Amino acid sequence: MKRTYLDHIAATPLRPEVFEAMRPFLADSFGNPQSLHAAGREALAAVEAAREDVAALIGASASEIYFTASGSEANNFAVKGLATGQQARGRHIVVSAIEHTSVLNSVKALERSGFSATLVPVDRDGRVDPAAVEGALTKDTVLVSVMTANSEVGTVEPVAGIAAVCRARNILFHTDAVAAAGNMPLDVKALGVDALSLAGDQFYGPKGTAALYVRKGARILPLVDGGIQEGGRRGGTENVAGIVGLGRAAALARAEMAARVAAVAPLRDRLLDELLRRIPHVVVTGSRTDRLPHHASVCVEFVEGEAMLLFLDMKGIAASSGSACTSKSLKVSHVLLAMGYDHAIAQGSLIFSLIDATTGADIDTLLEAFPPIVERLRAMSPLYTEYLKQRGS
Amino acid sequence: MKRTYLDHIAATPLRPEVFEAMRPFLADSFGNPQSLHAAGREALAAVEAAREDVAALIGASASEIYFTASGSEANNFAVKGLATGQQARGRHIVVSAIEHTSVLNSVKALERSGFSATLVPVDRDGRVDPAAVEGALTKDTVLVSVMTANSEVGTVEPVAGIAAVCRARNILFHTDAVAAAGNMPLDVKALGVDALSLAGDQFYGPKGTAALYVRKGARILPLVDGGIQEGGRRGGTENVAGIVGLGRAAALARAEMAARVAAVAPLRDRLLDELLRRIPHVVVTGSRTDRLPHHASVCVEFVEGEAMLLFLDMKGIAASSGSACTSKSLKVSHVLLAMGYDHAIAQGSLIFSLIDATTGADIDTLLEAFPPIVERLRAMSPLYTEYLKQRGS
Numbered sequence: 001m002k003r004t005y006l007d008h009i010a011a012t013p014l015r016p017e018v019f020e021a022m023r024p025f026l027a028d029s030f031g032n033p034q035s036l037h038a039a040g041r042e043a044l045a046a047v048e049a050a051r052e053d054v055a056a057l058i059g060a061s062a063s064e065i066y067f068t069a070s071g072s073e074a075n076n077f078a079v080k081g082l083a084t085g086q087q088a089r090g091r092h093i094v095v096s097a098i099e100h101t102s103v104l105n106s107v108k109a110l111e112r113s114g115f116s117a118t119l120v121p122v123d124r125d126g127r128v129d130p131a132a133v134e135g136a137l138t139k140d141t142v143l144v145s146v147m148t149a150n151s152e153v154g155t156v157e158p159v160a161g162i163a164a165v166c167r168a169r170n171i172l173f174h175t176d177a178v179a180a181a182g183n184m185p186l187d188v189k190a191l192g193v194d195a196l197s198l199a200g201d202q203f204y205g206p207k208g209t210a211a212l213y214v215r216k217g218a219r220i221l222p223l224v225d226g227g228i229q230e231g232g233r234r235g236g237t238e239n240v241a242g243i244v245g246l247g248r249a250a251a252l253a254r255a256e257m258a259a260r261v262a263a264v265a266p267l268r269d270r271l272l273d274e275l276l277r278r279i280p281h282v283v284v285t286g287s288r289t290d291r292l293p294h295h296a297s298v299c300v301e302f303v304e305g306e307a308m309l310l311f312l313d314m315k316g317i318a319a320s321s322g323s324a325c326t327s328k329s330l331k332v333s334h335v336l337l338a339m340g341y342d343h344a345i346a347q348g349s350l351i352f353s354l355i356d357a358t359t360g361a362d363i364d365t366l367l368e369a370f371p372p373i374v375e376r377l378r379a380m381s382p383l384y385t386e387y388l389k390q391r392g393s
Numbered sequence: 394m395k396r397t398y399l400d401h402i403a404a405t406p407l408r409p410e411v412f413e414a415m416r417p418f419l420a421d422s423f424g425n426p427q428s429l430h431a432a433g434r435e436a437l438a439a440v441e442a443a444r445e446d447v448a449a450l451i452g453a454s455a456s457e458i459y460f461t462a463s464g465s466e467a468n469n470f471a472v473k474g475l476a477t478g479q480q481a482r483g484r485h486i487v488v489s490a491i492e493h494t495s496v497l498n499s500v501k502a503l504e505r506s507g508f509s510a511t512l513v514p515v516d517r518d519g520r521v522d523p524a525a526v527e528g529a530l531t532k533d534t535v536l537v538s539v540m541t542a543n544s545e546v547g548t549v550e551p552v553a554g555i556a557a558v559c560r561a562r563n564i565l566f567h568t569d570a571v572a573a574a575g576n577m578p579l580d581v582k583a584l585g586v587d588a589l590s591l592a593g594d595q596f597y598g599p600k601g602t603a604a605l606y607v608r609k610g611a612r613i614l615p616l617v618d619g620g621i622q623e624g625g626r627r628g629g630t631e632n633v634a635g636i637v638g639l640g641r642a643a644a645l646a647r648a649e650m651a652a653r654v655a656a657v658a659p660l661r662d663r664l665l666d667e668l669l670r671r672i673p674h675v676v677v678t679g680s681r682t683d684r685l686p687h688h689a690s691v692c693v694e695f696v697e698g699e700a701m702l703l704f705l706d707m708k709g710i711a712a713s714s715g716s717a718c719t720s721k722s723l724k725v726s727h728v729l730l731a732m733g734y735d736h737a738i739a740q741g742s743l744i745f746s747l748i749d750a751t752t753g754a755d756i757d758t759l760l761e762a763f764p765p766i767v768e769r770l771r772a773m774s775p776l777y778t779e780y781l782k783q784r785g786s
Contacts, residue, residue: 005432010425011630019419026412026599032403036702037711039398069462069601070629072619102628105618113506201630206419208462208601208632223616225498226465227716235495236463237404237594239601242635309429318430323620 001316004362008202008294008353009151009179010320014245015204021248022206025241033238034229043240050247054211057250058177058196059187066212066230067243071178071199072102073223074212075145077234078174078195079106081220083115083143086172090140093117096128096157097338098150100176100323104334120146125287126153126339130161141171148177148186148196152322152335152351153286154295156180163192172218178202178210182253183294184261194218200242204356205249209242256356264354265293271352271363272296278371285336285349294355299341300348302384303377308350311373317366320351344383394709397755401595401687401746402544402572403713407638408597414641415599418634426631427622436633443640447604450643451570451589452580459605459623460636464571464592465495467605468538470616470627471567471588472499476508476536478612479565483533486510489521489550490731491543493569493716497727513539518680519546519732523554534564541570541579541589545715545728545744546679547688549573556585565611571595571603575646576687577654587611593635597749598642602635649749657747658686664745664756665689671764678729678742687748692734693741695777696770701743704766710759713744737776 005013025046031039033047051062068074083093095107097119107117118136122128128146137144144166149156159175166173174195177186181196182203188196195218200209214220226235253260268291272284281301300308305321312319322333336346352366378384398406418439424432426440444455461467476486488500490512500510511529515521521539530537537559542549552568559566567588570579574589575596581589588611593602607613619628646653661684665677674694693701698714705712715726729739745759771777 003431007425007428007430007432010428010433011423011436013421013423014419022419026407026415028406030404030406030600031711032400032594032600035400035403035711035713036699037400037706038396038709039400039711040403043404069466069632070617070619072629073462073617076617076619076628100619102617102619105615105628109614109618199630201425206632206634207423207425207630208635221502222498224463224466224469224495225502226463226469226493226495235469235498236465237592237600239462239599239632239635241599242601242632306429313430316431318424318428318432320428 002365004317004365006352006354006358006362006366007318007320008355009351011201011207012204012355013357014206015249015252017252018205018245018248022241022245025244033240034227046244047238047240050243053247053251057254058181058198058213059189060213061216064213064216066214066234067238067246068210068212068234069208069239071176071197071202071210074197074199074210075100075102075176076106077212077220077223078197079103079143079145080110081223082172082174082195082218083110085219085221086142090142091115092138092140092142094120094133094136094141094144096120096122096146098122098126098335099145099147100151100178103145103176122338124340126150126155126335127287127290128157128162130158130165133162134165137169137171143172143174145174145176148175148180149184149292150286150335151179152333152349153297153339154292155286156184156290156292159193160191167192179292182250183292185257188213188215200246200249203249203253206242206245208239209246211246260356261293263356264358267354267358267360267363268294268296271366272298274367275370278367279374283345285339285341294353296352298350299336299345300350300374301345302348302381302387303374304347305349307377308373311377312369315369317369321349322351395758397710397758398748399745399751399755399759400711400713401748402744404594404600405597405748406750407599408642408645410645411598411638411641415634415638418637426633427620439637440631440633443636446640446644450647451574451591451606452582453606454609457606457609459607459627460631460639461603461605461627462601462632464569464590464595464603465493466616467590467592467603468493468495468569469499470605470613471590472496472536472538473503474613474616475565475567475588475611476503478614479535483535484508485531485533485535487513487526487529487534487537489513489515489539491515491519491728492538492540493544493571496538496569515731517733519543519548519728520680520683521550521555523551523558526555527558530562530564536565536567538567538569541568541573542577542685543679543728544572545726545742546690546732547685548679549577549683549685552586553584560585572685575643576685578650581606581608593639593642596642596646599635599638601632602639604639653749654686656749657751660747660751660753660756661687661689664759665691667760668763671760672767676738678732678734688744688746690742690744692729692738693743693767694738695741695774695780696767697740698742700770701766704770705762708762710762714742715744
């Protein structure tokens with residue numbers, strides 16, 4: 001069976017060039033970067049070269065990059081580490097209602113230790129209003145965290161505007177750019193952010209590799225206490241091969257950024273237009289204009305996202321119905337609920353996210369396979385039967 | 394130049410079988426284990442098979458294994474997560490004075506949030522007395538953490554005895570087995586521990602892969618808050634290739650355990666005996682009897698460990714003078730100080746740790762190269778000149 005992979009947000013393939021960069025560090029070159037001998041120096045040089053590449057992707061300095069093992073760890077490190085690092089000044093945090101679970105649950109953990117938090121609402125497009133962030137700030141606020149782009153609905157947030165609000169009040173601002181970094185141009189200086197999370201498996205790098213940018217001078221406490229690695233801010237032997245892979249993926253993303261965006265954005269637009277045209281009772285979730293270039297998301301009324309996924313999978317098509325981090329929890333997306341969708345519609349969430357190898361033929365395959373699946377599932381749906389009855393009466 | 398690698402404790406080579414097991418997950422098989430499609434299911438099956446292999450290495454159930462990205466993360470997760478998980482019962486922790494920095498600094502972080510801690514001393518061999526642990530327990534003690542074996546001096550601790558003391562008082566007991574697991578037989582049930590940390594790069598697995606065993610029923614709070622991965626106890630997309638590599642390394646270690654110990658222990662003993670015979674003013678640090686099979690450590694009086702390392706490196710011999718996690722911090726080892734060595738002697742610390750490919754010829758290479766290095770460095774040492782003067786007078 002031909003396989004059509006439209007689940008970029010869950011994981012991207014590893015680029016062969018990335019694997020080749022990693023390979024020596026999975027073979028003869030196995031030194032610990034902290035060792036005082038030839039094998040150690042070789043590993044250290046590779047780690048530091050990767051740090052330069054990751055920094056260059058987002059316009060940072062290498063000394064501002066801390067490697068972590070996942071976007072979730074980077075988000076935990078940022079939210080907990082920056083909040084506790086500033087707690088002498090205050091113990092209030094502001095985040096948006098549609099943040100990733102790693103941010104929201106970090107906030108809950110901080111609340112258990114005496115912090116308070118305000119969740120800023122979003123509009124129907126999932127957009128956070130900088131003025132709403134400003135309105136949520138108190139004299140005790142020490143940290144704001146709003147994502148760069150949402151992986152479930154694709155909306156790109158007005159990060160520079162929010163950063164400006166925070167900077168004016170001398171409050172640190174972190175942005176979870178895991179879905180965005182490597183997929184759209186980002187520059188930490190232009191955005192004015194104090195901290196930014198990114199993850200390699202979102203731009204053709206290896207799983208288990210990620211990084212947190214922390215602006216020089218911003219005080220952060222470690223999440224993983226330990227030795228002298230990462231400037232004493234993240235203990236643990238470095239995942240040398242993974243870090244090298246992340247660096248190579250960052251360098252590729254930087255070099256190919258414009259071409260990648262130009263390749264996927266028109267396919268995404270065609271996909272969304274055709275889904276709306278071919279299937280009744282479909283809504284596009286998230287913004288159509290401020291949107292991740294590789295991201296198409298919809299809610300299909302009267303059917304469940306999971307059922308559609310399983311039928312698509314039987315046709316060899318991989319997609320998702322929400323964040324992979326919550327996919328099996330069977331909960332309705334907190335993102336869609338925050339955007340004002342009701343439970344019934346939010347259950348029909350589907351995300352088609354394109355990779356750089358996605359072709360027009362892949363989109364055609366989906367567009368042919370999908371409408372009959374929706375039709376078939378609706379035929380079995382009591383909700384749809386009820387709807388037809390009411391419309392008929 | 395022929396290279397002689399005697400720095401197992403900093404990092405082991407990746408076994409080729411481990412790399413081959415990982416390779417598919419660095420190529421076509423790139424799914425996210427949480428995805429509801431074929432690519433996701435393939436990844437999930439691989440992760441769960443690895444969990445079985447890691448569990449089998451230490452006599453645990455698969456559901457008791459949580460993957461992490463380093464031994465340091467596993468130690469942070471255990472110490473912080475178990476302590477905060479029990480804090481309704483009390484806020485006192487007991488650890489030994491020679492724990493790894495990831496344990497000691499986790500304890501410091503807990504102290505900043507209202508916990509108190511007692512550091513139990515060790516004897517000249519670096520041994521923790523179970524009776525001393527018992528004496529340190531208070532009615533508020535909720536967690537004890539004592540390592541299985543120390544990576545700087547090789548001493549294997551009486552873990553079963555300490556576990557029995559804790560169990561009798563209904564206090565959770567964690568052991569940092571990063572240096573021990575995969576290198577000596579370990580069984581969590583026989584030891585009676587509630588939690589145990591291990592790391593893949595200590596037994597021919599990949600860097601960036603580790604695990605924490607937590608006995609079923611022991612309450613632990615996450616270190617990395619996030620999604621549904623690892624039973625909701627450790628968020629973040631799984632490092633599938635790394636986890637698969639860790640699983641393969643665990644299976645190899647289990648199958649080859651007896652052979653590995655039988656290969657390195659006699660070489661270690663010969664190395665220690667010959668160092669004592671060939672070089673004056675050398676002391677073996679740590680226990681000679683309760684000792685990691687691959688671990689030889691000494692203090693060489695009147696010279697600095699780092700200088701010896703650099704001269705050995707010039708001869709193509711890789712060794713270490715302490716934990717890689719502190720190697721460049723230029724501090725004298727807290728382990729040796731706790732064992733009662735004075736600063737002057739502790740500065741001459743050297744660790745030769747054997748890998749499974751180490752041969753008698755490697756040991757010969759070291760034994761030939763090392764005495765002239767010591768002699769040369771002593772000739773430049775004001776301390777040694779002073780010593781000779783005093784002896785002569």
